[in-house]
Amino acid sequence: MANLKDIRKRIGTIDSIRQVTRAMKLVAAAKLRRAQGNMEQARPYARRINDVLNHLLPDIDRGTHQLLTMRPAKKKAFVVLTSDRGLCGSFNTNILKYAQKVIDEAGKDQSQLICIGRKGYDYFGKRGYDVVEHYAGFWKDLSFNHAIEMADAVTERYLKGEFDDVRVIYNEFKNVAQQEIVEFHYLPLVLEEEDDATIKDYLFEPTKDEVVKSLVPRHLTVQMWRFLLESNAAEQAARMTAMEAATDNAGELIDNLRLEYNKARQSAITTEILEVVSGAEALAE
Amino acid sequence: MAAQFHLEIITPTKVIDEGLVDYVRAPGVDGSFGVLARHTNAIMAIAIGEIKVVKGSVENSYACTQGFAEITKEGVQLLVETAEQKDDIDLQRAQEAFDRAKAELQKKHDELADEEEALKALERSMNRMRIAKK
Secondary structure (H helix, E strand, C coil), X not given: CCCHXXXXXXXXXXXXXHHHHHHHHHHHXXXXXXXXXXXXXXXXXXXXXXXXXXXXXXXXXXXXXXCCCXXXXXXXXXXXXXXXXXXXXXXXXHHHXXXXXXXXXXXXXXXXXXXXXXXXXXXXXXXXXXXXXXXXXXXXXXXXHXXXXXXXXXXXXXXXXCCCEEEEEEEEEEXXXXXXXXXXXXXXXXXXXXXXXXXXXXXXXXXXXXXXXXXXXXXXXXXXXXXXXXHHHHHHHHHHHHHHHHHXXXXXXXXXXXXXXXHHHHHHHHHHHHHHHHHHHHHHC | CCCCEEEEEEECCEEEEXXXXXXXXXXXXXXXXXXXXXXXXXXXXXXXXXXEEEECCEEEEEEECCEEEEEECCEEEXXXXXXXXXXXXXXXXXXXXXXXXXHHHCCCHHHCCCHHHHHHHHHHHHHHHHHHXX
């Protein structure tokens, strides 16, 4: 039978861990709410740009814009979005495993990586992958300027011909309990549904070509912004779920230990009574 | 009363303003253009400048940066990178940005990090200050 003092000490330790995990859960919940708000706000702009481009692209000669031209994908680049910090369940593990599989299929030597978030950089940097760019430490004050910076960096390298095809791998926020890994074809630009143009009788100023030229980079930035927001919300959701589970587990552990503690206490009392009674009986005889 | 139309000013991070208005003037890349109700469908590129909105007898100004306008039967959507209402402009920040850009441009040519970007920053800060001081 375990010692009473030891059990009490263990209960104390687990209880303080539970306090930490509970606090982390609450923080993640608050951050999640803000992240979802940001996503909501970003949606109208992204949707409109996407719609307009969808309408315009069928009319545009892809060859005239470098960002639209399909070139043979010899060298590929992968943008992998992870978090900076751990303690968020399988959020990072899943995406890193997936990314590694995809990159190895494409050929490790022909692939370059852009790691957004410290975890991804740590993982791939250590394993000898060609990480050409990495960002960390920005998640806590994420702003649209980060999206501009990242999108510009990727686009510039693409235009220089460092790679011919860019994929973005990130966690999409489905709901609080679910994240989905998404692989997005970032460059060259392809849109899901190039439907027939209902936009033909539009007036363009200065010209249709110019409009598309200015729209494409903007679209890329907004997409990057969306990835960042999605990943951020998914991270907070994952952390919240993980910390909730940890808090529950700690509670369960404490319950079990209490039971054990009471049992130990009870048996100690029983032994004592037995000793007293048998002592008294011995005297009476 | 003249016919009104629906206007939305949208940035990547926020919907700045929406509602029924009488008239809007936006800074196109080839010069400003005004839009009244029943305008023909159009897509126009927008440069750094001032968006003026007239709603009844109320006039409102915004400082905006690049973007584009989509004009349809349903209304007008101005999609710009940033837009601030005249009263919300942070003059001090604009002044700082102006000084920074100016200092950058005074450097020798080979030390200049990014001339184009510095010029843009200069234009943006001047635009903000001009509108705020109106």
